[in-house]
Amino acid sequence: MLLPKFDYHAPTTIDEACSMLGHYGAKAKILAGGTDLLVHMKKRLLSPEQIISLNKIEGLKEAFSQNGTGLVLGPLSTAAYLADSRLIQERISVLAQGASRLGSPLIRNRATVGGNLITARPASDLAPPLLVLSAKVTLKGPRGERTLPLEDFFLGPGQTAVQADEILTKILIPNIQGISAGAYIKLGTRKALEISLVNTACFLELAQDGSIKLARVALGAVAPIPLLTPSVSKILAGVKPKNMDDPVFREAARAAAQESKPITDHRGSADYRRYMVEILTWRTLKNAYSQLMEKV
Structure with missing residues (x-):
């Protein structure tokens, strides 16, 4: 057509x-x-x-460090670039993991992080990793420039805080000071070109005494918008797990499931999605904590 x-x-x-x-x-x-x-x-x-x-505008297609304060992602950075970038893999691997699961190789070569956020799909593969990384977005329009946390960006399915005359110009990811790790898991009915039934991203940062300084879990495809789970952060903050099988991760996973708001559609029931939120959250937390133990 x-x-x-x-x-x-x-x-x-x-x-x-x-x-x-x-x-x-x-x-x-x-x-x-x-x-x-x-x-x-x-x-x-x-x-x-x-x-x-926007493709003729310089500086919008790659990521770079910003004076030690964090990373800046150009809105035209493609999913393929994010998945393959050594900078992304080494600094914020959870985003590389999410980007690698988006669509197919052909789509990843064209799909951009800015476009993915603007479309505001509940099942986005990039939004949950960016949410757990405490990302912010910068918007520019005739009234000037403004920056807001990504969790305030999504208003509903297909709806964002971007005004009609504004353009998303950058995604900001704050610098990570301590030992950290992240993980992303996507559940679908096939391996490519699939919209998530559920997806889960997590990010953990350790304090000097080995306790969890920061824990963030975000969910996709189980609420009208990509969803952060504050209860998980509260449960895990300050905890010093014995190992990756510590029961506290199960407790946190159950809390994530309780915060989810799934619907029933042709791809899965609400009950099944809620159950899988618990399973996938548990797996991502174990995965991330296992990575942390290899770094200490």
Whole structure:
């Protein structure tokens, strides 16, 4: 099926892109990787008159360290880049794990982290890893620039805090001081091109005495938005597990399941999803803690 007619714009700066978006308003759509937008246009679910591509703007396609304060991800960083980047694998491997499970190799070569967040799918493979890493997003528009925590970014399925005339310009991940590890698990009915039935990401950081300084677990596909689980953080904070089979991880996994809000659809029942939240959370916590024990 052919695309509907549209005018194509390729600004070379963020300011130019923001100006175009403000000028055309609801008639325009931002193009990043196009894995969602172009499909929707072919199906006539969207018919924007103006397409504003960000692909000619320098500095949006890679990750870099920012003066020792953390990492900056360009919104046009592809899933393939995130999965294969040595910087991502060494510093925040949980994100590389999530990126490696997104779609298929073909889709990973085009799909971008910014586009994945903007579409705000509850089953996103990138949102849970970024949530456990305490990521923030920076938005820019005619009123200036603002930064907000990723947990405040998602408002509902397909809905975000981005205003109609704003562009997502960067994802910020704060520097990790101590010994840390993360893990990601995705449950689907096949190995590729699959929307998650449940996905779980976790991040653990150790204090100097070997206790858990920070624990964050996020869930996908079991709530209207990618979901952080504060109860898990409370249960694990300050605990010094005996080993990766410590019962405290089971307790935390049960708490995560209680916080989930799954629905029943053609891919699985709410009860099954809730049960698998507990199983997958337990496995990710054990995986991450096992990694920590290898580092100390």
